[in-house]
Amino acid sequence: MHSGTNLPQVGTYNQSVVLEAIRLAEGISRVEIAHKTGLTAQSVSNIVTRLIEQQLVLEIGRDVSSGGKPRVKLQVNPGACYAVGVQLDRDEISLVLVDLNSQVLQQASLPTELKRGPWQIIDRLAEAILALVSAAQVPTEKVLGIGIAAPGPLDHLRGIIYDPPNFVGWTQVPLKALIEQKTGYPVVVDNDATAAAIGERWAGNAQAVRNFAFVYVGMHTGIGAGLFIEGRVYRGSTTNAGELGHVSLNIDGPLCSCGNSSCLEVLCNTGRLVSQVKQGLERGELSSLHGTPELTYTAIQQAAMAGDDLARRCVTQNAHLVGRAVVSLVNLLDVEMIVLGGKALRDVGPLYEQEVQQVLNDMIVARTWRRVKVTLSQVGEDAAAVRAAALILYECYTPQLLGLSATVN
């Protein structure tokens, strides 16, 4: 078991820059790194030597296609380190152990069983993490830490869960401290949406995008946005940025529990969608869903994708509402890309992608001279825990500027 619970500071700023360049390319030479980063050839050479000594980077043969002197290609050593990712949802906790390339080496899951209360659940989670690491048979000293994605609101810095919807008894639960104490590994806790944004930046569609939002549509946990601003994750002054679900769509509409009116989450949620489809069925609308014994959100998603008019219309209406809130986000933040994901989009992602793109094309202020790209998460819902693992890898290996003024001269 580890004793310390601080994430390792991995190298200097420029070392992170070089490592990132290697990680994002599929085989890259020292000369290409210098060209790409603006660092001198000498700096790159020194840093690469150090990275090879630390076994973070491997030489993988020579590129002879370029004519002149063959250049040695570099790639990240996937076995240099590992991270555990945990996705904490209402129904299920999923766990993975990944390598530096985000490849899953081991996975597991357990039912959340919210009725047991936070303390027992946390005990079982800690046991599951230690069993996962043990089963993966990797050197424990190479496991950097545990990333946990949980529903908000939460305090990222202290790793405290505040009071998520449906998580009865989870008021001010010090998840980070408890899991660190029980496992010995450093823990990073983030909300679903921010974890998803970091995962997409680390290993998905947003690797080279400076400003983007990951719009996370949860199953029972509302709608949040994870933000990247100027190439870095942005959590806000109290780590509560990205409350897209509480953008009001009608300030004179029905009250939301937050004190505002007609928030996106009030108008667009899985329970309300099921009611809408039920009402359509009761009105006698044509649909393949007549006679379904239990009308679930999953059944509606599948019907919508199979072309059922009623299901498709209701899903698209929900996507439209998400799009309208995203218009305000884009008008305020001028991001280049919107990534869509979250458990509620597991099946109906393409319908959301199309509708949100259409709404942005029609309604953002600056639409005549720019286009905002809407895309589905590349990491995918089945791999949500992989995004959580990216919390650790991102924190250790992405160029960070914090505390810079004190260290640069």
Add this chain to the structure above:
Amino acid sequence: MHSGTNLPQVGTYNQSVVLEAIRLAEGISRVEIAHKTGLTAQSVSNIVTRLIEQQLVLEIGRDVSSGGKPRVKLQVNPGACYAVGVQLDRDEISLVLVDLNSQVLQQASLPTELKRGPWQIIDRLAEAILALVSAAQVPTEKVLGIGIAAPGPLDHLRGIIYDPPNFVGWTQVPLKALIEQKTGYPVVVDNDATAAAIGERWAGNAQAVRNFAFVYVGMHTGIGAGLFIEGRVYRGSTTNAGELGHVSLNIDGPLCSCGNSSCLEVLCNTGRLVSQVKQGLERGELSSLHGTPELTYTAIQQAAMAGDDLARRCVTQNAHLVGRAVVSLVNLLDVEMIVLGGKALRDVGPLYEQEVQQVLNDMIVARTWRRVKVTLSQVGEDAAAVRAAALILYECYTPQLLGLSATVN
């Protein structure tokens, strides 16, 4: 006349950090700077020596109160350099020349006369700038450049005005290039709201605030937000962030010219306020405004501040709408402070401050564990051109991290 039109790169990152520490204090010693910035005493000493040689910083006597060895106090040399600020509004163009402490040494104004079209107006503006610098009798080589605050939309990087409301004929006008060519000074163009945010950060209420928004309520030019994120101005991927005026307050409401519905600007503008008061008068409501020959926005503002119920109610309703849009901004961005300003708040600022603070206290999601401070601009509407001058001073003298990866080792 100057020949180059690039803003000078003033010193290293750490030099900017030290200069900022000196600028924001009223007399500070080398030891205090080291303590505040985290730089070593030796680094601070070297940098201060350089700043004194460059005449950017002055020694202003010794502090004997601290008991031990008396410490030499430092302050910025206000005459080290100067900047011109221009506020371009529909009715008037105001100009100032300020020193490094933002003290106004010279000011001027001219009517905008939009009917003359952009080219003639720009000619006259360039002449007025040269006359202003000449009248100030400062060494022209110490004038760093010209900051221009103009209504958006515009392209900050290229300094092109797109097509602001009421500016007929101002389609794709290369304001930066033209003024640079006609005056010989470097020019920075920014929209009203961003310029106001930079001015407030440079010399106002937001000097130590990491994340804040300046909400700029224009007279005829809509409502925008200037954003500071993680201590730096944020303009967005296409320099169009902060379109607060196009946050929809009812997605099923009347169309806005932007393609969206019931945008804040549609519901809250000076013309609509005048109509609302007129309707109240026609309904026979008690008001001191009965019999006013011409019911202007200014007359209504003054009546509201003098306690007229009808005027005050209508102004407060408008402030409420601004507050509701700001709730979405705060929920998305988790800023610590909202600064209110702009020509439309010249007289009624306090009513806006009170109402927006109340709305935030009641409606932001995270209100139980944090409070967002609402404050009026300290720079003030009569000094809007001073904010524009801050565009230049901020760009030259604030620690900038752009291009960092290429220069740090």
